[in-house]
Every structure is written in structure tokens, then in C-alpha cells.
Amino acid sequence: MQCESTSIWSNKRRKTSMQSDRRVRYKEQSSTCVHCLDRNMLSHYPPRPRLTRLDNKHGSFISSPSTSSSSPTTMTESSPLQSNPKPQHEHPCLSTHIEETFDLKDLELMMHWCTTTYKSMAGNPASERIWQTIIPQLSLRHPALRQGILALSALHLASTSTSSRRWQYLDTARSHQAQALAGLRIESDKDAPNAESQAAFALCCIMIVFNFGFCQIDSENDSDEERPNVLDEFFEVFQLTRWLVSIMMTSKERITTDELNPLFHPDDPPPTMPNMSRLVILSLQRQNDMEAMRDAMHETDVYDSAIEHLSQALEQLMNGGEPKVFAFCWSFRIPAEFLELLEARRPFALVVLAHYTVILHHLRSSWWMGDWGNRILQEIGDLLDPEWRELIGWPIDATGCFLPRTEVQVRVISPIGV
Secondary structure, three states, X not given: OOOOOOOOOOXXXXXXXXXXXXXXXXXXXXXXXXXXXXXXXXXXXXXOOOOHHHHHHHOOOOOOOOOOOOOOOOHHHHOOOOOOOOOHHHOOOEOOOOOOXXXXXXXXXXXXXXXXXXXXXXXXXXXXXXXXXXXXXXXXXXXXXXXXXXXXXXXXXXXXXXXXXXXXXXXXXXXXXXXXXXXXXXXXXXXXOHHHHHHHHHHHHHHHHHHHHHHHHHHHHOOOOOOOOHHHHHHHHHHHHHHHHHHHHHHHHHOXXXXXXXXXXXXXXXXXXXXOHHHHHHHHHHHHHHHHHHXXXXXXXXXHHHHHHXXXXXXXXXXXXXXXXXXXXXXXXXXXXXXXXXHOOOHHXXXXXXXXXXXXXXXXXXXXXXXXXXXXXXXXXXXXXXXXXXXXXXXXXXXXXXXXXXXXXXXXOOOOOO
């Protein structure tokens, strides 16, 4: 997965102010990792955003601050796969203070990863080799990464199992994910070991896929009354994705070897469809200008930033890029204020999000994504008034999404086949 390490904002003063506010909020919440507590310093990362579907069933993933380096049993020490455990001070990125047992069930999950699940992360043959061999080898030294691998493997098995076995695999997946995230505590330490940064990067990639997949699979067991609103659930996943991508980018900057290069710089494939995205983006930009003239309180700069970064993602898609590589970077690049506009169900923010669902739609063949894109687009179509629905004609045509109550008469651009 790849994206730029910094986000370009049109309003630099807003960016500086927001960064200051974030640091204050993080300090107030005192969410520090064990390593930061030992060194009497605060982590530069915010607390992990909440994901209701997981947190309500398994409790908080945030490890207890009372855990210290003097704990008699650590994840590193208890793992039979660790022949030469490293001193704890050499692992500033991934906490080792999590108890772990490795049994036949875990061996089943690891074997399933190495034969099948690894393909869920890969976009080309070069990256397949990395996810099948290099990442599992790396996990032998980094227990949190190993827990992430086991979590996604269990979730994959749940996606193809019967109802009784599905519940067992889902429960196993939740348990491993809890331990994986409890070990993900990265501070701003430029001297972090290279392998540690690689493990953190890989774990974040796995956890992004896991969150989309878990909500998709677990919701199949819900009745209509129990099922949460698709946009509410997506916003939670989106916030968590934003958090994970921010850690990915920091980890990527610290990696100095070329071992994971195919993940960062995939080969450019030939275009697979006519690039109509620029016309769509110009239409959104014109609409943004019109809304600014109508409403003095319209967040023009915020929308400009979100649309510009959406333009980059759509261009990569139209040029034949693998969506796994760039699909989730948009959540990291967009301003935080845009997320607030989405959660407030502001019509134009929903219109922009509708265009992003085209990217999610191209991942629909992945077991962990499924129909997320269409479900979100359908919900947006239900929320928007007819005058706003006219602006989502292209996403509807590009995805083939059926909106029974849509009264769109004018398309923004001509339909294209996807």
C-alpha cells in the first residue's frame, strides 16, 4: 500500500492549528505506550479510533498502562517460535508485552496464510512473494505482526465456513486482532530498527484489510434490527483506517532496505479503461465553487483538498493501478474537517464520498471488501434530495449500482463500462 507521507492542504494556517490541537487532545487522553511510559514521554499518535462492531464484542484493544518491562511473562518470552528473543529496548515500535500461546489452531491459521490468505494482500506476483514468505518470516521475531497474520487468516476461514464454524473463527479472529493492536504502539523514534518498522508497516496493512472484512462478514449474521447504519459503520472503519495509514507512513519512512520495495513501488500497469475521471473532478470542483457562492459558511478549502486527493486516487484507478495500493490513502490525506462534514451528512460531502465508492467497487471481488462500495452508494442515494442525486450520476453508472428511489434525470458525464 502506497501514498505520500504528507498531505497537501490549501490552508496552511488551518493545518498548523489542527496539528497543535491534535497534540493537545492526545496529551489530555494520556494514551501512551509502554515504551513511552518507561521513557517518560508521550506518543505522537492518537488513541486508536473506536470500531463498535469489534469493541463491543471484545472490549478495548488498548493495553493497560500498568504493564511494564518487569512483567514475568511477555509475548516474546512465551512464544516457542522465538529461539533468540531480543531485549525489549530494541523493540520501540511493536510492544512485546502481550501473553501469547501458540497451539495447533494457530498452526492451522499460519498454514492457511502461507497457502491462501497471503493472496488477499498482494496485487502482483512480486508482492505475493513478500506476503507469502518474507512477512511470515518477519513475524517470527515480531509477535504483534504474527497475531495480525493469525487474525486475518482466521477471518478468511470464517468467510468460507458454515454458521457454527464461522462463529468460532470470528471469535478467534477478534482475539488475535486484539493482541495485534495492543502491540502496535509506535512512537516518534527515528532510530527504530529497520525490521521493526517493516513489521509495523505490514501489520498496519493487514489490520486495514481486517477491519473492512470483519464488518462485512460479521454483519451477515445480523438481523435488520441489529445491523448498524452502513455510513456510521463505514465512518468508524474510515477513521481507524486513517489512524493505521498514518502509522504506515511513518514506518515506511524509517525503512532503509529494499526488501519490501515491490509494495512501495509496484510496476505501472497499462490503462484498463478510458480516463474520464478528470471530467468528473472538474465537475465536482465547479460545484464546490457554486456552493461557495451560495453559502458564505461553505468549507471551500476543505472540499478542495478532499476533491484533489480523490482526483489522484481516481487517476491511478483509471490508469490501471491496483486499488489495494492506493485505495485507503485518501482517508489519510483528506482534512479532518471533511470527516466531520461526512459524519454530519452534509450533502456535498456525501457526493464526494459517492465518487470514492467507485474505488471500493473495484475491490468487490476481494472477500474482505465485498459490496461495501455499493452499500455506501445506496445509502447516500437514499439520503440525498433529487437535486443532489444529479451529482452522483457517474458513480451510479460506473458501479452499476441500483437505486430504486433515485430520480436522476441528468448525468454529469456519459456512462462508461466498468
